[in-house]
Every structure is written in C-alpha cells, then in structure tokens.
Amino acid sequence: MSGVVRVRLDLSYDGSEFSGWAKQAGGRRTVQGEIEDALRTVTRSATTYELTVAGRTDAGVHARGQVAHVDLPREVWAEHRPKLLKRLAGRLPKDVRVWALREAPAGFDARFSAIWRRYAYRVTDNPGGVDPLLRDHVLWHDWPLDVDAMNEAARGLLGEHDFAAYCKRREGATTIRTLQELSLVRGDDGIITATVRADAFCHNMVRSLIGALLFVGDGHRTPDWPAKVLAAGVRDSAVHVVRPHGLTLEEVGYPADELLAARSAEARNKRTLPSAGCC
Structure with a gap:
C-alpha cells in the first residue's frame, strides 16, 4: 500500500x-x-x-x-x-x-516475523520475603529452592513439543512450540532468574513451566516429573500457573531484513509435529 x-x-x-x-x-x-x-x-x-x-x-x-x-x-x-x-x-x-x-523494512510484521521471544521470570526463596522495592517484579516462594535440580528438569523440556500440558487451550490454536532455552541462575542478591526463550508461546506457557520447576526446586517432585507431564499431553492439577508479576518480556528476535517476509508467511501456517514411525 x-x-x-x-x-x-x-x-x-x-x-x-x-x-x-x-x-x-x-x-x-x-x-x-x-x-x-x-x-x-x-x-x-x-x-x-x-x-x-x-x-x-x-x-x-x-x-x-x-x-x-x-x-x-x-x-x-x-x-x-x-x-x-x-x-x-x-x-x-x-x-x-x-x-x-x-x-520498518519491507515484509516486517511485529508478530509473525519474530523468530523468538525471550522472557525472564524472577523468584526469591529468601525467608524474609521480597525486597519491597522489587515486590511488583519478583515472586516470593516460601520453600528453599534447589537451582541445580530445576535446571536438570528444565533440560528435559527443551526442543519442539506439543506443550498442551502447559498451555491454556484456545479454540483453533496449536500448542506446538520449540523451546530454545530454559535455564535458571541464582544471583548474588539471592534472586533466581529463569530465562525462557521459544519461537512463540501459547497462553500461560511460561508461568506453567515455572510452576512445574518450582515444584522440583522445593523437593515436591523429582527432576524427571516435568518431562513426564509434557509427554502425557494433558493438564496436571499439580502444575500451578504462577503469579504474573515475576514475568518480564525481555527481548524479541527477528531475522535479517531479506528474510522477514518469508518468516511471516511461515509463521502463519498451523504447525504439526512430524509423524512418529519408520522410514
């Protein structure tokens, strides 16, 4: 136009x-x-x-x-x-x-041209709670968290999967996503930052993934449990959608300008997983 x-x-x-x-x-x-x-x-x-x-x-x-x-x-x-x-x-x-x-360059679409979104979720297990200056940006978890166990569990969720077990379904929308990064680091201030990057996210996906990892971190579940929930493909009542205030969209990634239009067209196609089987 x-x-x-x-x-x-x-x-x-x-x-x-x-x-x-x-x-x-x-x-x-x-x-x-x-x-x-x-x-x-x-x-x-x-x-x-x-x-x-x-x-x-x-x-x-x-x-x-x-x-x-x-x-x-x-x-x-x-x-x-x-x-x-x-x-x-x-x-x-x-x-x-x-x-x-x-x-914007030719072919750019803020939504469909994106090749990844990166979120951070911040949580602290400090017995005293959250710094009042950070209360709107950090979740308080009142059990001690084992970050190594959480990272072990996170590795089992990486890759392309149907994340129906971690998403709120929407009519006509696919729940297949490629989770490119899921890792957690405890800072010197005691705040644990989870970095979550994927090509796209379905509704409540990040907050559900973090909810599952918190259950591993505080010892209520073993590190293999989140992957089992994923494989089952249905919502598990033990997976809680954590509160939204700990979540921040940090960055959106786009391809080179000459690839924007092609990426936009590709992203509009409804995704399916490769069929299992031989050949």
Whole structure:
C-alpha cells in the first residue's frame, strides 16, 4: 500500500496496573489502549491506528523489550515523524514508554516475523520475603529452592513439543512450540532468574513451566516429573500457573531484513509435529 508507512515501535511497560496488552471491552486499562489513544491524540487524528504486537502479555506481566507495528498514512508519518517520539513521551502515562519509532523494512510484521521471544521470570526463596522495592517484579516462594535440580528438569523440556500440558487451550490454536532455552541462575542478591526463550508461546506457557520447576526446586517432585507431564499431553492439577508479576518480556528476535517476509508467511501456517514411525 503506497499510501501507508509501516512503523516499528520498541517499547516497555510495568504491567502492574494493566489488564494485559490487548484492548478489552468494558473500559479496562490496557497497554494497547493507552498507546493507541496517545498516538491518536498527538497526531490529531480522528482515526485510531491499531497496533500489532510481538507478544500479547497477560494482566500483570511486564515488558522491557516489546515490539509492535502500526500502519500510518504516509502524510501523517511525514508530518509528525520528527517530534512523534517526544510527543508520545509527554502524552503516555509513566508506566509505559515508547523508546524508538522507525520505518520498518519491507515484509516486517511485529508478530509473525519474530523468530523468538525471550522472557525472564524472577523468584526469591529468601525467608524474609521480597525486597519491597522489587515486590511488583519478583515472586516470593516460601520453600528453599534447589537451582541445580530445576535446571536438570528444565533440560528435559527443551526442543519442539506439543506443550498442551502447559498451555491454556484456545479454540483453533496449536500448542506446538520449540523451546530454545530454559535455564535458571541464582544471583548474588539471592534472586533466581529463569530465562525462557521459544519461537512463540501459547497462553500461560511460561508461568506453567515455572510452576512445574518450582515444584522440583522445593523437593515436591523429582527432576524427571516435568518431562513426564509434557509427554502425557494433558493438564496436571499439580502444575500451578504462577503469579504474573515475576514475568518480564525481555527481548524479541527477528531475522535479517531479506528474510522477514518469508518468516511471516511461515509463521502463519498451523504447525504439526512430524509423524512418529519408520522410514
């Protein structure tokens, strides 16, 4: 569309006071709603320009490296581009920031062109609880955690699988994903950071995986248990979806510019696992 410019936005937000990314009925406060309202105001437009996002985060989940795109009329982009970033900073609430605005390369789609998303989940087992300054970003687990056991369990979940046992099903959506990284490190401050990276995530997947690993870390389950749950392919009542505030979308990865369109087309295809058997 020659009259439209696709603009990439890099942004971050504190999800504590948001009902998630996506706009919702009933007037609930959302990240998408705040940015779209601000964009409409600063461009003095009667039209709401709708955002497409790399990862639709749930209520209470934070983002440091979120990516979105918006299609703007070429004349609107040309007129407002020089001062758009600063004007958005003046209009947006303090818990959401847009850090960069630039014309996207051909074939770019914030959602479908992405080849991975990387999240961090932060938890502490400090007997005294969570530092009050970090209370909205770190989960307190009131049992001592064995990080080595958790990492052993995590290795059994890597690769391409049907993660139905760790996802909230959505009609017509696949639960097949490739988990590229799942590892945990305890920092000098005692906070354990789990790094979770995959080509995409289904609903509640990260928080369910962390819930399973916490059960291993505190000794309630053995390190082989999360992989057994995965293989069973059904939700296990012992797998808890941990609270959202410990979760942050840290970064979204994209291929080289010349591969963006092909990746977008590939990601739109519904995935299936290779058939088991001979030959």
